[in-house]
Amino acid sequence: MEKYGKWYQINGAKQYVQIISENSANPLLIYLHGGPGDAALPLIEYFNLDLAKKYTLVIWEQRGAGKSYYPFKADEEITIDTLVSDLKVLIELLLSERNERQVCLMGHSWGSIIGMEFIKRYPEWIDYYIGVGQVISSQEMFADSRAYILEHSSSTAVKQRISSIDTHFDQGNWFNDLMYFMNQLIKTGGSLYGKKSYATFYPHFIRSKNYTLRDCAHRFQGSKQSIERLWQEVARVDFTDETKFEVPIILIEGEQDYHVSKRVAFDFYQKLESPKSFICMKKAAHFPQWTRAAAFNQVVNKLEVPSTDAGIYLEV
Template sequence: MFIMAAFLNSPGRLTPLKDTQGNIIPGSVSEKVWIDINGIKQGMFIRGQDIQNPVLLYLHGGPGTPLFQFISYLEKEERLERYFTVCYWDQRGAGMTYDKSTDPTTMTVDQLVEDTREVTEYLKSRFGQNKIYLLGHSWGSYLGVKTIEKYPENYLAYIGIGQVSNQKESERLAYQYILSRAKQMNDKDVIEKLEIYDPYADDFPQLDYLVKGRTAILNKYGIGHLHQGVTSWDILKSLFVFKGYTVTEKINWFLGADFSMIHLFPGLLEDDLFLSSVKFEVPFYITQGAHDYMVSQVLAEKYAEACEAPKKEFILFEDSAHSPNMEEPEKFIEVMRRIALENPLEE
């Protein structure tokens, strides 16, 4: 009953950022914004304790699963928004931006790169900065790589979390690991779910495997979204109690997740970034959890080694899986502050 009541209590707006005494922080921003981007009304949340801080555009994963509500749900007192003005954008076809009238033929990485550029231009103009930082999580790291490759002039630095490189191979490595682990633990339920799939079949990983099998198993073993273990229910609960979405937007979150996976994930699987995207004109950082099997930590490190950039660094988070920004937030914020100091906004 509590969860249902929270779901229905959905005003669809953010509360102001407040200090420890409960006072609204002067010069802060905490709002929900809609802008027209390449023919579609798209939504985003913008938060920061000081609008004079550098701007960071956060590209969510999935494809199609914005997790600002989960970040907020796990949030501690020390937060990224203390040092950056952060834009959490719900991409075309996802979250509050999802619309059933969206043309499926526009659901391509090329179109989303153009959308990312438009969001970037909006943020640059609004906050008076000629360049911003770009952060991509999971699917967002794939989109981020493609964006900095085409529009390097817009970005001070790129930061990947759970960096995609060759996702088809990553899925095979994850399958082999969880099957081996399930056998060691005599986890018959997991073994049964996995053995109906062939990781070397041309159509692997199938959408059915990803949605009904892989993610839940990775989370169960602490090698999915979070290392300490998180269930799908935890993510759903964070959505249900989140007040930034309306009820309709919460329903659209689910519809957008399916819509985006169907239309965007196949293209991701076919692209090997080791072959297509290794030379960059902006500083390039990868932050990766040591326990990440959602996106292979081993492949991400090899990809970092293969890339060429003015600066590059691979940063391992020993106590994290796929989301070091949520699992080790203090360390992650320290890394982000250092990156900003190394690549400052020009006056």
């Protein structure tokens, strides 16, 4: 198996990519991690190595995140457009190196925002797009998350605070409100299926041969600074009225995802006028690629790429 790391200078920032493949002729699949700033290299390597049987798997540690961490400057522009531009340069470099014309994209959560924006702007470079925990409308997403917390929390104090939080997150104490909101969602089981914390993921970072303790520390720092710079823009994301794309779209959603609402993603899928598939993963929430890794890998490796807007719906 071919496996190596590579640094790219992208729009003024040094960024890390891990490339894994059983066959260098396999099509490129670029994984866009969540967050903002939640670099995921050790998790992809541990849970999703099987994807390298069909694809040349490209694990990109985004600007300021994980192994690509650096402290953002006060006057540095960090927006969704910044990350889309970074992805554009990365794809140009990869296609030039391999003398190819297209890549496949897989975006998870925050990464699905980058992915959707990219396929809107540069469809000619994309063979097909896979959205996992796809963000469609942030405000609808937060509404479903809030409703889930209120239904599953037994604390009156928690319910009162959750009810009072402005999910546009532009209030003075927005960062603390966001952390509280997300922590309650995790504690009530709406994010990681069958779990009330992310603790089961942490050992994979510590044990990874590609992550040092410094990288682990940088991951937490990168996540915090990325959220601080990007979250107000994330809170305004809305693809609800985007009904036609020039590339096939495959959505893979955990049936119990209340972190990024599966309901909202399915409503979007039903209105979509592009070649499309919707794959609902049972006994999964926001991280089906890791909590049901074997099934997820099999689904992606055996994808039937949709060719019409009639849609393909599967439950696994």
